[in-house]
Amino acid sequence: MMSRREFSTEQLAEVRRLQDLYPHRQGALLPVLHMAQETFGHISLETEAYVASLFDMAPSHVHEVVTFYTLYFPEQPGRHILSVCHNLSCHLAGAQGILAHLKSRLGIDAGETTADGKVTLLAVECLCACEAAPMMQVDDRYELNLTPAKVDAIVEGLA
Amino acid sequence: MPKVTIDGKEIEVAPGTNLIEAARQLGIDIPHYCYHPSLSIAGQCRLCMVDIEKAPRPTIACNTQAADGMVVHTQTDRVKETRRSVMEFHLINHPLDCPVCDQAGECWLQIYYMKHGLYEPRMKDEKVHKPKAVPLGPHVILDAERCILCSRCVRFCDEVTRTGELGIFNRGDHSEIGLFPGMDLENKYSGNVVDICPVGALTDRDFRFQVRVWYLDTAKSICPGCARGCNIEVHVNRRRPHHAEGRRVARLKPRFNAAVNKWWMCDAGRYGFTFVDDADRLTTPSRREGDATIPISWEEAIAAVKAALTGPADGIGVLASPRMSNEDLFVLRRILDTLGLRQVAFRVPPAAAGDQDNLLIRADKNPNTRGAELIGLDGDASAILAAARAGKLTALLVFHHDLLDSGWPAVEVREALGRVGTVIFAGTNASATSLASHYVLPSAAWVEREGTFTNFEGRVQRFRTAVEPLGESRADWEWLGQLLVALGQAPAGERAERWFRALTAAVPAFAGLSYQSIGDEGQPT
């Protein structure tokens, strides 16, 4: 996954299909950046320039998009991303404690990745699961009603 | 056409006119940062708010088109309070760099703060820090902390040069102007972003720390870099000669002309003025004796030219220059007609083909080719070169061209110059050609005299004197005029304007023009 720099032929066909869905093909930029992140693991400057070329766009305007949104990673994140919500309802339910517990357990601060490249810890804004606060997003899934014990089990279960 | 009332004054404007422009037509200034007439509407700075009757809140003027019957107030208490608030918002994270910032004195944060702000500052927290002194290319340097994120520079690169180098990255108060990492601001108009940046975020590397702007005098002029004739201002430093390394001309700025260059000029023209104050400027008439250069008086120089040009016409060649003004060329024409000289030309091929684009840049890197054509100085320059090589010329008068750095093979030019009886060079700077000439006459540079150029579209445009001629240099029309006096063909002491008037009488293309009618915007032939 790391060494590939360009999309495969099938993926390029998918890029074109996505571009055709939008009245102006630039509309497909966010979906294609998601594809790039899934394929290459993160979105490096080289990838930005590559994606820009697929859209005939100035690379600066792709860089604008990548630096604006929080789900695009300019550097390779850990194999697992733990996004702990620290917004209002989660704060009232003890998000600070959950974050502190994770920081100490993983030995990193929010915004950092463990040295073995396994886990990236993030403090994020409202994930809209306030009824199950405190909570976090682990990769693609929401983990709700967290307690330190539950957090420990989740971390232990990460491959 | 919609009629609007602004601050009690009514005006009829073209449909689609926004309120900033409508107010401007009434002489009312609505303060603004992000709006620029050449660029798309951004609506980001929020400074141009005005009160419009029937609107519940102040509205931005840049994005409001004048509608018939609209009543606008720009000086209500509410508008003034809004402006004061917006000034405070802009200065929350702005660094107190004024003492070291080139923009001081022409900074729109300073100007608008004094006019619309004047509040007690209360920001005591740490300001957001961003990169400072970041070169963006050969000409422009960025200070991201000073940037007010008006996005003019980004829109300029997207919409005018269509090169898209700049973007605004991140979000919130960490937003930052920048280049795509690893790229340069490489387009040929990069200097314009410095003009349109209202603050000291984008400044000229060339001008950095040279001289404070309040020491500068300005003169309206025309860029001599190519046949477009972009309208410019020349900014000179007379009052602090120990600043700017002693350079008198500090910088050039474009001047708006809807018919020629709009708001812009190219980098080659903008930064191409340094020859004016270079050490190799010719400042004294001189004569070569062997390897020695002997300074002589202008009387002696003009007498030498007169002597050289008096003789059989076949033996005299004149290479005029399309860098000379209409006035220079006209006086030369009069001399040639008086003396019956017909071997004259001005098209010396350049060393390299000039670049040209769809914006402003013309391949012809001379400001007055059209003038030289209209004044009748076109001829066969190669024939003159051939005649010189064949030893047929007793005199060759060369204006400005460095023949040894042209499209002609240098070895042929050396041969030619070696075989001419008297080579006379008139120009601003020393060159290989001037060193090979018998007489060298120092010309005043274009900023050191007034006159007119005719651009490639036949538009005649005035340039005005910005500084005094360096040393003993003289405008070509001036010393050529003195030669004409010596030939008994003109009264003494004629000024450029009188030569222009004589030109309009003699050359039909210029008929009816005058310095007054040309004004600051030029006039077509």
Place this chain on the structure above:
Amino acid sequence: MSESAPHVEPLLMRNFARADSHTLGAYHETGGYTALDKARAMEPAAITEEVKKSNLRGLGGAGFPTGMKWSFIPKGHTGPVYLVVNADEGEPGTFKDRYLLERDPHALIEGMIITARAIRCEKAFIYIRGEYVEPWRRFTAAVREAYDAGYLGRGFDIVMHRGAGAYICGEETGLISSLEGKKGWPKVKPPFPAIKGAFGAPTIVNNVETLCHLPHIINRGAEWFAKLGTATQGGTRMYSVSGRIKRPGVYEESCAITLRQLIERAGGVSGNGVLKGVVPGGSSAPILTAQEIDVTMDVDGLRKAGTMAGSAGVIVFDETVSIPEALMVVARFYAHESCGQCTPCRETTGWIYKMSHRIVEGHGSKDDLDTILDLSKRGAGTTICAFFDGAVGPYISYIEKFRSEFEALIPK
């Protein structure tokens, strides 16, 4: 003594108990896609009229009358018209759209098809926030079912578009910018989206929940729907209740319910059991004190009470909640989510967060509170979009209504 809240028959949440509620089969079983037949027999203008009469208001945050918004599309426009579904739920305290996408995606699809007929739209985009992976999967599966069953693909297509993490993409023109492949910068208005929106074409942006009501309106009539609510807002809505509440979750109620009744319905105050205040409409809504909860939870009722219905995200504070801490948390949110395009919001949200943080840390100064209030009042109404107006909701109301709590933290 407060009355008990009127009991309403659930419309949006009627199938939530079923484990297969998201499937086409379940939707058919419970009468799904019958409104579509009715709508197809109606003229587009008639559908819009019905929606106007129903008093359906936008349920994403602005509360604008839905039928009226549809009618802003220029008459006689011949080019494309786009429907854009705002599934970029992000207002703190709100989670109703997540439930709808996961548990009743076909209701949304049916609502979209009805809307498309009313506004003469052939292509709709649905913008789902990037973090909502399971809702994305459920909705994608439902769209595929709908195509297979022939509800989609015959003159109307849905394009799925995934967001990438930015609250401001919930603002309708910020969403449009993001859909166009740019940063989520809201657009300067005018022009308004119904005139010139996505890709330069007339565009209607509607919230997920708003559209889910349409099948019910078409099936049972505008008059019936209007009567379910208040005089100016029809129907039910899903309240997201969280914070110090015994039974956090989504509650579908008539929008005539009072806040007091809603809190009761959700089990009452947890924590120390004594109510301190309630944020009634997502974090951007000014806070109400414990004395102010006898207010109807409809758009106009809450506006009259000096706050807003917003996204109906109800966050309950008991007495042990520190308001200065709550302010710091929301100030951090607004500073993080400010898109940065216009000066008042970009610069002020960052500075106000710094001040609120200093206050909580015990390093506040006497002037800070008045500075925050003054900056808020000066900035409100001066920005490109309503994000900043949302931010000043808590900035102003928390300090004005709980000032003594802040002053207690400021060193003498």
